[in-house]
Amino acid sequence: MGIQPQLSVRRGRAAMEFYRQAFGAIEIYRVGGTDENPEVVSQLRIGEDLFWVSDESPEHENFSPESIGGGTVRMLLIVADPDASVAQAVAAGATEVARVADEHGWRLGRVRDPFGHHWEIGKPLAEWPPHL
Secondary structure, X not given: XXXXXXXXXXXXXXXXXXXXXXXXXXXXXXXXXXXXXXXXXXXXXXXXXXXXXXXXXXXXXXXOHHHHOOOOOEEEEEOOOHHHHHHHHHHOOOXXXXXXXXXXXXXXXXXXXXXXXXXXXXXXXXXXXXXX
8 A cells, every 4th residue: 555646737747847857756657748638647756756747627626736826735855955955946946935944853944846836855853753
């Protein structure tokens, strides 16, 4: 069993390119995304983790953050160097929401991608999860 989030976006092909540049995502699978069939559903991989990107489909109640005025989920990207990863995402077109800082046992920052999704980018500063 597992879980793989699917991000709904406007401009799916542009989103796939952003995730490639910003996070080093690799495309695993794609349906559509051509000049003849521009709507896209794509599975991407960052490190060992998988997620999906698809053009929004309001007829199936599947909306992008741009359509609803914000998102309902945040992605957490765990990286070795949060400062460099946030800088790379910003250089690719993301907007910094929260500067990278040490808090709650993490080195963590947050960006909003050009499609409205928020990404927390960080790493735990000690063994995770903590022993309670």
